[in-house]
Amino acid sequence: MYITSPQFKENAARALADARLQKALSRTGSHAKRARAVAALPEFERLRDTGRDIKNHTLANLDFYLEAYAEKVEAAGGHVHWCGTADEARAAVLEICRKAGARTVTKGKSMISEELGINDHLEANGIRPVETDLGEYILQLRREPPSHIIGPAFHLNREDWEESFRRSHTDLPADRVFHERRDILAEARTRLREAFLAADVGITGANFLIAETGSSVIVTNEGNGDLTQTLPRVHVVLASIEKVVPTLEDCTSLLRLLARSATGQDFSVYTTFSTGARRPADLDGPEEYHVVLVDNGRSAMVGTEFQDMLRCIRCAACMNHCPVYGVTGGHAYGWVYPGPMGSVLTPSLVGVDKAAHLPNASSFCGRCESVCPVRIPLPKMMRHWREREFERHLTPLPQRRALGLWGWLARRPGAYRLAARLGMGALGLLGRGRGAFTWMPGAAGWTRGRDLPAPEPGGTFMDRYARQRRGAGE
Amino acid sequence: MSRNAILGAIRRGLKRGELPQDQQEMLRDRMARHPRHLIPARSRLPHGEQVALFIARLEAEFGTLERVPDASQVPQAVADYLAGQNLPPRLAMAPHPELQALPWSSLPLLSVEARRAEGTDMVSVQHGYAGIAETGTLMLPSAPERPTTLNLLAETAIVVLRAADVVGAYEEAWDRLRGAGPMPRNVMLVTGPSRSADIEQTLELGAHGPRRLHVILVDEPGPPP
Numbered sequence: 001m002y003i004t005s006p007q008f009k010e011n012a013a014r015a016l017a018d019a020r021l022q023k024a025l026s027r028t029g030s031h032a033k034r035a036r037a038v039a040a041l042p043e044f045e046r047l048r049d050t051g052r053d054i055k056n057h058t059l060a061n062l063d064f065y066l067e068a069y070a071e072k073v074e075a076a077g078g079h080v081h082w083c084g085t086a087d088e089a090r091a092a093v094l095e096i097c098r099k100a101g102a103r104t105v106t107k108g109k110s111m112i113s114e115e116l117g118i119n120d121h122l123e124a125n126g127i128r129p130v131e132t133d134l135g136e137y138i139l140q141l142r143r144e145p146p147s148h149i150i151g152p153a154f155h156l157n158r159e160d161w162e163e164s165f166r167r168s169h170t171d172l173p174a175d176r177v178f179h180e181r182r183d184i185l186a187e188a189r190t191r192l193r194e195a196f197l198a199a200d201v202g203i204t205g206a207n208f209l210i211a212e213t214g215s216s217v218i219v220t221n222e223g224n225g226d227l228t229q230t231l232p233r234v235h236v237v238l239a240s241i242e243k244v245v246p247t248l249e250d251c252t253s254l255l256r257l258l259a260r261s262a263t264g265q266d267f268s269v270y271t272t273f274s275t276g277a278r279r280p281a282d283l284d285g286p287e288e289y290h291v292v293l294v295d296n297g298r299s300a301m302v303g304t305e306f307q308d309m310l311r312c313i314r315c316a317a318c319m320n321h322c323p324v325y326g327v328t329g330g331h332a333y334g335w336v337y338p339g340p341m342g343s344v345l346t347p348s349l350v351g352v353d354k355a356a357h358l359p360n361a362s363s364f365c366g367r368c369e370s371v372c373p374v375r376i377p378l379p380k381m382m383r384h385w386r387e388r389e390f391e392r393h394l395t396p397l398p399q400r401r402a403l404g405l406w407g408w409l410a411r412r413p414g415a416y417r418l419a420a421r422l423g424m425g426a427l428g429l430l431g432r433g434r435g436a437f438t439w440m441p442g443a444a445g446w447t448r449g450r451d452l453p454a455p456e457p458g459g460t461f462m463d464r465y466a467r468q469r470r471g472a473g474e
Numbered sequence: 475m476s477r478n479a480i481l482g483a484i485r486r487g488l489k490r491g492e493l494p495q496d497q498q499e500m501l502r503d504r505m506a507r508h509p510r511h512l513i514p515a516r517s518r519l520p521h522g523e524q525v526a527l528f529i530a531r532l533e534a535e536f537g538t539l540e541r542v543p544d545a546s547q548v549p550q551a552v553a554d555y556l557a558g559q560n561l562p563p564r565l566a567m568a569p570h571p572e573l574q575a576l577p578w579s580s581l582p583l584l585s586v587e588a589r590r591a592e593g594t595d596m597v598s599v600q601h602g603y604a605g606i607a608e609t610g611t612l613m614l615p616s617a618p619e620r621p622t623t624l625n626l627l628a629e630t631a632i633v634v635l636r637a638a639d640v641v642g643a644y645e646e647a648w649d650r651l652r653g654a655g656p657m658p659r660n661v662m663l664v665t666g667p668s669r670s671a672d673i674e675q676t677l678e679l680g681a682h683g684p685r686r687l688h689v690i691l692v693d694e695p696g697p698p699p
Contacts (some may be wrong), residue, residue, distance in 0.1 A: 040629070
């Protein structure tokens with residue numbers, strides 16, 4: 001996928017000025033939904049520990065579980081295609097589609113497919129990919145990338161849907177009326193039914209892979225993923241290597257966390273375990289079952305300070321609770337994965353040179369970590385990326401100089417206190433009478449949204465602290 | 475080759491070679507034992523209350539349910555439901571022996587075909603393997619007598635489930651399934667009818683899968699006569 005992460009600041013400024021986007025972003029309900037689901041399950045906090053531990057155990061033995069998983073897939077008549085890079089994965093998918101003589105390919109929602117750019121590659125080779133998740137479908141019509149990992153069309157309003165459907169479904173009467181959202185849904189359902197029945201290959205992602213059984217697991221509410229993997233002659237699963245878990249029980253424990261964290265449902269409508277191809281005497285199901293197992297930069301995270309990121313189960317709770325995501329939306333982040341999890345993962349996968357802005361797009365408020373179902377220390381890892389950015393001299397010069405000055409002062413307490421006292425004194429004098437500054441030179445962006453309170457007389461924190469201790473000692 | 479390159483990179487990251495045999499043995503043993511983790515207490519109930527929890531959770535997820543005292547009443551319950559919903563008396567039914575043994579012929583106006591579902595079917599009847607009380611979830615494993623398309627293609631999906639097959643937690647359903655043989659090709663856990671919240675984050679029922687999910691719960695234990 002095309003990357004605009006280096007222009008994060010420009011992207012964010014544009015997003016803030018976009019009234020339609022701001023209208024869509026103002027539709028928040030996910031906090032309350034998650035909170036309700038969590039409150040209804042007293043064991044939730046302990047389940048988060050369990051989820052973290054299951055993922056850590058798997059990552060510590062990732063090579064073993066991947067081999068065990070592949071063995072089981074093959075025993076069930078499936079094929080595993082190990083792909084180190086995005087190029088290899090695209091080639092593997094195309095090869096499977098060509099062998100199947102595919103003209104139309106239906107697709108379930110998959111972030112790894114976005115990461116690999118599967119659709120463009122198929123189209124360039126004369127194969128028609130059809131996204132079947134409702135949100136992905138409209139984005140395909142609009143030629144836009146998703147802005148959220150579970151609600152890809154989060155940034156759109158109802159009028160955008162109506163407009164796109166009128167423009168794309170030109171065989172229907174142009175003056176038809178969409179009375180309700182349900183009418184939009186019904187039109188998409190009819191349209192996509194035709195694609196489901198026509199497709200030669202169905203491509204889905206995977207929320208989990210299970211080593212014990214060789215199964216791939218998808219979680220959806222619409223049922224599109226299930227139609228995608230059931231009706232065509234060939235089913236292709238795209239999955240990255242960190243999706244594997246040992247057993248059905250391990251997967252079940254993680255599933256108890258996933259829907260609650262993602263949409264606030266106790267369980268998604270369809271949680272489906274696929275194992276190999278159609279069995280003898282089966283009346284339906286695909287005749288071929290392929291797993292394209294993708295690394296694309298993840299194995300290099302193992303053993304580093306970013307290994308914990310591989311625990312991520314893609315629930316989107318972090319972005320749903322992120323104040324930065326909440327005002328910029330997902331497109332500003334400039335690549336596949338937005339929000340806090342993207343700010344950690346994107347630099348790992350595309351390089352910190354391109355994505356250095358992302359770990360800086362955080363106030364470190366810590367809400368992401370506080371809701372992460374597998375307790376990924378997201379702020380800590382963003383900090384690691386900021387350190388790497390600094391080490392590699394990617395930080396802009398004025399910022400480096402300021403950090404250098406601050407570092408010099410911070411290591412010299414006497415000088416630091418003197419500087420603080422001088423700065424406070426000056427601000428206190430200037431601000432006397434008005435109480436707060438509505439504008440500061442060099443900090444206009446900051447003061448545009450809020451006032452900076454003028455320091456009150458009485459000295460710095462350290463001065464007061466010293467006075468109080470003296471007082472207490474007397 | 476990519477397989478070895480990926481495994482090699484993981485091992486380098488973990489700062490070790492291939493796991494020693496004894497450790498591999500331990501992990502294989504863990505998979506064979508598949509230990510359970512923390513299971514929420516909400517479904518740890520006497521069976522009757524598990525059934526009540528299953529019903530409450532299913533209805534909270536927009537499913538509907540009718541309870542019949544014995545299997546012979548299933549065809550009439552299906553016919554009444556279709557009439558009540560203004561649906562045509564035609565359905566595709568799982569070719570499962572328990573369903574085929576039911577007295578469908580007593581309802582000459584109802585057309586029942588035992589087969590997989592097609593895109594044109596409006597109503598399907600599936601055989602329920604288990605009900606999971608914890609979240610009101612149906613377990614529907616594929617088999618020649620339980621085609622997956624019956625869970626997906628019709629706008630109205632009816633599932634016939636014996637009350638005796640309601641369990642508490644997912645783990646109990648997995649154990650039953652393991653006891654029945656190798657992992658089926660497809661196992662669907664279905665919780666309510668299909669839905670989407672992709673348009674303005676507002677929930678609408680009936681996305682690509684069934685718009686209605688109706689469970690007929692049979693109280694009689696054991697297979698029908």
